[in-house]
Amino acid sequence: MSSAFLPGFFLGFSLILAIGAQNAFVLRQGLRRQHVFWTCLTCALSDAVLIAVGVAGFGHLAMLAPWLDLAMRLGGAAFLICYGGLALRNAWRGGAALHAGGGDGSTLLATLLSVLTFTWLNPHVYLDTVVLIGSISAQYSDRLAFGLGAVCASFTFFFGLGYGARLLAPFFGRPRAWQVLDGLIGLTMWAIAAKLLVM
Template identity: 45%
Template sequence: MFHVALTGLLTGLALIVAVGAQNAFLLRQGIRGEQVLPIVLTCLLSDVVAITAGVAGLGIVLERWPSVLPVAQVLGGLYLIAFGIHAAMRAWKPTALTTEGGASLTVGKAIVLTLALTWLNPHFYLDAVLMLGTVANSFGEDRWWFLSGTLLASLLWFFGLGYGARLLRGLFARPSAWRVLDSGIAVLMGVLGVGLLAH
């Protein structure tokens, strides 16, 4: 049982610890110290729903109807490009380059943005539903131990990134650091978005 849960933990971390749209957004908001808990909980709840669905067998559904993924790719690609343009505008405008400056997110807007960055990303379905669901089901009745390991990975990562980002706050007290971060996020979102549309 323990080794199955450990496998789930390591597999979950391998998939989730990557610089993507969701993690970049959480990192930025963690540094700002703005709406961190709602974002973390939204990320975590999304993983709980998607991974549990994959383990319960939704991965098989996606394998049988692959036409769902291209639609998600187009929507996700367009959204990521729009998000990248917004990040580029933040990098360009001096008012958005301090931990206090820039437009503050309400709880509702933070949750909606997090949901969009998560659920409009087809890689989220491939990783959380299809891949983890397939691997989990290879353990048979022990698949729920695998699920517990992957959900622990999500819990550790999202809370660690969201609240650990504040350790970088001193560095990001300088406007130039925010400019670099937002420029990097803009490039990353653009590349990911174009990549999704190209597929």
């Protein structure tokens, strides 16, 4: 194993460890046991693509289109505000619709569209993967191993979060716990949206 693999793994893991819109969605899908595999796979593959772009040396492309950053931030903030509002509405309503493992009737297509939106409309994803991981990988002679380490971290994290969430299922068997989770998710979405708007 190349000495660059572990630094890439730990950097990649640390960047996605913090709670965010994408992680909150994966956690929710895991708790509901709904489209968990495809949700985790979509997140991990998206990260893999972005990491590959960064490690390949294309991080500087973001500077060639300065308007893209503003468009992504506004689009991402609008989506997060709407999704956060829905989560807070669910928290307010509570009730039978929030049963652990019960799912909410969302189709696989709707779920994947949500995952892709959380991922590709989030400017921080590009900063973390394309720019940060891409620039740090340049410090290593084996950039491929560094990138593979970061990609493996994404797969490990997302599948661990998605399938590990079911261990919390007994706790989330109570509607009140779902209300608290929805409230936290909604507030997190709005906090991230606010941060995007004031950047």
